Amino acid sequence: MSKTEAHEQRDDLGAAGEQLSTAPREDAPNLPSLGVIGWLRWFWRQLTSMRVALILLLLLSLGAIPGSLIPQSNVDELKVQDFMDRHTTLGPLYDKLQLFDVYSSVWFSAIYILLFVSLIGCIVPRTWQFVGQLRGRPPGAPKKLTRLPAYTTWRTAAEPEQVHEAALALLGQRRFRAHTAAGSVAAEKGYLREAGNLIFHIALIVMLIAFAAGQLLKSEGGKLVMEGDGFSNTLSQYDDFKSGSLFDTDDLAPFHFRLDDFKGTYEKTGPNRGTPRTYRADVTYSEGADGPEKKKSIEVNEPLEVDGSKVYLIGHGYAPQVTVRDPEGKVVYEAAVPLLPIDQNGTATGAIKVLDGYRNKSGVKEQLGFNAFFVPTFAGEGKGQMFSQFPAPDFPVLALSAYHGSLGVDSGVPQNVYQLDTRKMKKFKDSRGELFKKRLLPGETMKLPNGAGSITFEKDLKEWATFQISQEPGSGWALAGALAAIAGLAGSLFIQRRRVWVRAVRGADGVTVVEMAGLGRSESAKLPEELSDLAAHLHEKAPSAPDRAPSAPDPEPDAHTASASDSEPAEVPAEGAEK
Amino acid sequence: MNLATTLAAEPNEDLAHISNVLIYSAMAVYLLAFFAHMAEWLFGSRSKVARTAAALTAGKAEAAAPAVAARTKGATATLERPKVVTRSVTGARDVPDGPGAAAGDEKGDLYGRIAVSLTVLAFLLEFGGVLTRALSVQRAPWGNMYEFSITFSTVAVGVYLVLLALKKNIAWLGLPLVTTILLDLGLAVTVLYTSSDQLVPALHSYWLWIHVSTAIFCGAVFYVGFVATMLYLFRDSYETKLQNGGQPGRFATSVMERLPAAASLDKFSYRLNAAIFPLWTFTIIAGAIWAGDAWGRYWGWDPKEVWSFITWVAYAGYLHARATAGWKGRKAAYLALIAFACWLFNYYGVNIFVTGKHSYAGV
Numbered sequence: 001m002s003k004t005e006a007h008e009q010r011d012d013l014g015a016a017g018e019q020l021s022t023a024p025r026e027d028a029p030n031l032p033s034l035g036v037i038g039w040l041r042w043f044w045r046q047l048t049s050m051r052v053a054l055i056l057l058l059l060l061s062l063g064a065i066p067g068s069l070i071p072q073s074n075v076d077e078l079k080v081q082d083f084m085d086r087h088t089t090l091g092p093l094y095d096k097l098q099l100f101d102v103y104s105s106v107w108f109s110a111i112y113i114l115l116f117v118s119l120i121g122c123i124v125p126r127t128w129q130f131v132g133q134l135r136g137r138p139p140g141a142p143k144k145l146t147r148l149p150a151y152t153t154w155r156t157a158a159e160p161e162q163v164h165e166a167a168l169a170l171l172g173q174r175r176f177r178a179h180t181a182a183g184s185v186a187a188e189k190g191y192l193r194e195a196g197n198l199i200f201h202i203a204l205i206v207m208l209i210a211f212a213a214g215q216l217l218k219s220e221g222g223k224l225v226m227e228g229d230g231f232s233n234t235l236s237q238y239d240d241f242k243s244g245s246l247f248d249t250d251d252l253a254p255f256h257f258r259l260d261d262f263k264g265t266y267e268k269t270g271p272n273r274g275t276p277r278t279y280r281a282d283v284t285y286s287e288g289a290d291g292p293e294k295k296k297s298i299e300v301n302e303p304l305e306v307d308g309s310k311v312y313l314i315g316h317g318y319a320p321q322v323t324v325r326d327p328e329g330k331v332v333y334e335a336a337v338p339l340l341p342i343d344q345n346g347t348a349t350g351a352i353k354v355l356d357g358y359r360n361k362s363g364v365k366e367q368l369g370f371n372a373f374f375v376p377t378f379a380g381e382g383k384g385q386m387f388s389q390f391p392a393p394d395f396p397v398l399a400l401s402a403y404h405g406s407l408g409v410d411s412g413v414p415q416n417v418y419q420l421d422t423r424k425m426k427k428f429k430d431s432r433g434e435l436f437k438k439r440l441l442p443g444e445t446m447k448l449p450n451g452a453g454s455i456t457f458e459k460d461l462k463e464w465a466t467f468q469i470s471q472e473p474g475s476g477w478a479l480a481g482a483l484a485a486i487a488g489l490a491g492s493l494f495i496q497r498r499r500v501w502v503r504a505v506r507g508a509d510g511v512t513v514v515e516m517a518g519l520g521r522s523e524s525a526k527l528p529e530e531l532s533d534l535a536a537h538l539h540e541k542a543p544s545a546p547d548r549a550p551s552a553p554d555p556e557p558d559a560h561t562a563s564a565s566d567s568e569p570a571e572v573p574a575e576g577a578e579k
Numbered sequence: 580m581n582l583a584t585t586l587a588a589e590p591n592e593d594l595a596h597i598s599n600v601l602i603y604s605a606m607a608v609y610l611l612a613f614f615a616h617m618a619e620w621l622f623g624s625r626s627k628v629a630r631t632a633a634a635l636t637a638g639k640a641e642a643a644a645p646a647v648a649a650r651t652k653g654a655t656a657t658l659e660r661p662k663v664v665t666r667s668v669t670g671a672r673d674v675p676d677g678p679g680a681a682a683g684d685e686k687g688d689l690y691g692r693i694a695v696s697l698t699v700l701a702f703l704l705e706f707g708g709v710l711t712r713a714l715s716v717q718r719a720p721w722g723n724m725y726e727f728s729i730t731f732s733t734v735a736v737g738v739y740l741v742l743l744a745l746k747k748n749i750a751w752l753g754l755p756l757v758t759t760i761l762l763d764l765g766l767a768v769t770v771l772y773t774s775s776d777q778l779v780p781a782l783h784s785y786w787l788w789i790h791v792s793t794a795i796f797c798g799a800v801f802y803v804g805f806v807a808t809m810l811y812l813f814r815d816s817y818e819t820k821l822q823n824g825g826q827p828g829r830f831a832t833s834v835m836e837r838l839p840a841a842a843s844l845d846k847f848s849y850r851l852n853a854a855i856f857p858l859w860t861f862t863i864i865a866g867a868i869w870a871g872d873a874w875g876r877y878w879g880w881d882p883k884e885v886w887s888f889i890t891w892v893a894y895a896g897y898l899h900a901r902a903t904a905g906w907k908g909r910k911a912a913y914l915a916l917i918a919f920a921c922w923l924f925n926y927y928g929v930n931i932f933v934t935g936k937h938s939y940a941g942v
């Protein structure tokens with residue numbers, strides 16, 4: 001295993017190169033020999049090493065892949081079922097491997113928990129180390145400044161002490177932390193890089209905890225509300241409800257809202273005729289058990305936020321108001337029946353179920369059922385069925401077919417309210433013996449055969465809207481963590497941490513030799529530029545001394561090369577420097 | 580019916596038509612730029628530059644005895660800056676950057692300039708195409724894959740031109756970039772083309788502007804970083820071969836000698852990837868906030884979300900790799916390639932092969 005750059009610098013430069021970051025040292029993975037404790041320590045050292053962090057990161061991304069390709073039960077239960085039905089061998093295998101619940105599976109959890117243990121195990125010592133670095137002082141200059149990535153030197157008439165003083169002042173001005181140690185000035189800048197990095201990693205932990213808490217405590221339910229109807233946030237009112245495993249129904253915020261009006265507007269002309277322009281649900285809501293009433297419009301991207309819950313507008317449809325009468329003309333059923341949309345133009349289907357109150361002509365109790373097919377704007381026949389050409393209710397038509405008998409609701413099996421179970425029902429027949437059906441305009445009534453009663457499609461057409469009500473505690477924390485993570489990242493990636501040393505020594509001939517050198521992390525691009533700038537300023541304070549051998553030929557700067565690349569310093573700037 | 584799939588805007592057919600014409604014109608001009616770049620490379624091959632081998636051997640000899648003398652001035656102490664001498668970190672190769680495609684050849688250089696001018700022109704045309712498309716639908720032009728693709732390539736070329744204008748040494752990017760932009764646009768106008776209408780309604784939010792624009796920008800920068808990484812891998816094998824006394828073929832030599840040094844390419848791609856990583860993080864978070872408003876949960880493991888996350892983790896892995904022993908250099912570069920592949924799959928693959936909430940009108 002090759003050594004890291006940092007190590008090589010350390011070897012080369014002694015203390016000066018130490019601790020330019022707080023990244024853990026990479027130990028060669030020698031096996032321990034020290035019994036249980038030794039093994040534990042070895043294991044811990046491995047777990048908190050950068051190498052293992054990297055491997056865990058890669059495992060995490062690998063592990064996330066199957067969840068995007070295989071249906072997930074927390075996203076779409078039906079698809080999972082469908083997959084199970086179609087793949088009889090693969091299905092159970094996937095199920096065993098928890099591939100339908102990747103993100104809550106044991107193995108996926110193991111990866112990220114290990115990663116986060118590693119992260120904590122990495123952050124704690126790094127934080128201490130960093131605090132130590134902040135309290136300490138930048139390390140003194142290495143013996144051979146020439147070995148540093150950026151180096152410059154000149155001879156000056158100024159005294160060494162003067163040079164050091166000027167350097168200290170200059171570096172201080174540039175917000176370096178500088179001090180004089182062992183005959184040279186040592187300075188360092190860019191601690192925010194390390195701070196940013198630590199903040200970023202800590203923010204990751206905050207985000208994870210917030211996310212986990214949210215998953216465990218969240219609740220999410222759906223409710224269809226008819227215009228004029230209300231909803232109180234209690235479990236019994238929901239049509240469907242899901243919650244995290246630590247959720248307690250007492251956690252439901254006690255609020256209430258009423259759907260006053262639903263408005264959908266649609267493009268009237270042009271090639272996009274019929275495409276929705278706006279959907280708006282005007283509601284009146286009150287916070288708490290009996291808070292004051294307030295009004296609000298809920299739109300697609302604008303949920304209502306109340307008591308820490310959010311109410312989203314999810315869908316909408318029509319609910320024709322119907323009245324059913326028995327053979328005597330007595331009203332046995334009167335309701336707006338929500339129908340489920342099946343296309344973009346508002347065509348909808350559903351069922352009308354008259355559960356009790358109806359007696360047939362012989363006075364026997366029966367149940368009635370109607371299959372309903374509705375179009376908001378009638379456009380004639382298509383494939384034997386009527387269809388809609390526009391989603392607004394410009395020309396509503398309701399088609400009904402009628403059954404009688406038992407709806408089968410007491411069989412104990414939960415029933416779909418939008419579907420008629422006709423297994424125990426008989427068709428009403430028309431004169432030709434076919435299923436009795438009819439199309440109704442608003443206000444029209446369909447008389448059942450043989451005086452069995454009637455059903456009226458009232459003029460008052462209602463709309464309904466579906467809402468999703470969710471509570472997701474911890475999302476504020478997740479957001480705060482996310483923002484801190486970005487800030488930390490920016491600090492960590494855009495700030496360079498670097499050290500500069502200045503050493504002035506009186507040479508054998510009595511002239512002071514100034515040496516300056518800089519050390520950054522491998523990617524630091526601006527280091528040579530910065531050093532050059534600092535040198536220029538220091539040079540003003542301690543200008544070059546007259547040449548000691550004026551007779552010598554003009555010493556072209558290019559004569560002193562440290563390495564091949566310096567033969568063209570103008571063209572090839574420092575390691576990584578930009579032109 | 581899910582409301583989130585039905586809101587739409589009415590397109591202006593004339594503008595949409597103008598947009599198409601502009602995109603096709605841009606393609607034609609990119610094609611010309613492509614030929615000009617080819618000419619640049621061809622003429623450039625006349626000059627015989629082979630500095631790498633020399634530098635590699637010279638570097639070895641001198642590293643043993645770094646001779647650094649004090650820089651002195653003439654008798655008149657001018658206030659000229661002291662020169663900073665630089666030295667690579669131990670272990671790194673000290674190789675000068677290649678001179679670029681034209682390699683100092685006058686004709687090559689001329690064609691290079693022509694190519695860049697043509698690219699600027701094509702960029703303007705394409706930008707116009709994106710703009711008219713946006714005007715025709717009166718919304719951000721990011722409603723479907725076709726629109727993504729044209730915006731994406733516009734931004735990628737824009738990033739390249741800005742870097743050029745900032746006098747960064749990236750002229751070498753010209754040919755590979757223009758080639759792939761042509762491929763991208765070709766794919767866009769043939770396979771992905773969707774006539775301008777229908778906007779998925781959950782897209783009706785200012786988050787569209789924030790989230791999608793940063794996503795496209797990140798993609799463009801990741802893409803430029805990817806090209807640099809590929810070239811780094813080629814150039815690095817070339818240098819390694821030379822260092823081990825190998826003799827690369829004449830074609831390889833001619834091309835590789837003109838590219839920047841492996842170390843420069845590596846650093847360039849690292850800087851792009853690192854600089855854009857925080858923005859990518861932001862993009863994902865902005866998406867989560869938007870999802871919270873549109874779908875009632877900020878994170879739901881939707882395929883697009885999953886792949887954004889995978890891409891993010893892969894790039895984080897790459898950044899980690901650069902700080903980890905034994906993973907620097909080529910291994911880290913492979914990680915960068917994998918991370919970009921994840922991004923690409925997220926961009927094309929997820930839309931085409933996987934169904935999720937992030938499916939747009941007409942792919």
Ligand code: HEM
Nearest residue numbers: 021023024048049050053118119122197492493895898902
């Ligand atoms: C959730 C998992 C993690 C993610 C997403 C992540 C992400 C990152 C990123 C993006 C950077 C780049 C910032 C920079 O280069 O300054 C970074 C740096 C770093 N990470 Fe992590 N990290 C994770 C876990 C860990 C763990 C478990 C450790 C400890 C073993 C760790 C230690 C470090 C260190 C030491 C650096 C700084 C490297 C340097 O100074 O160049 N990270 N991390």
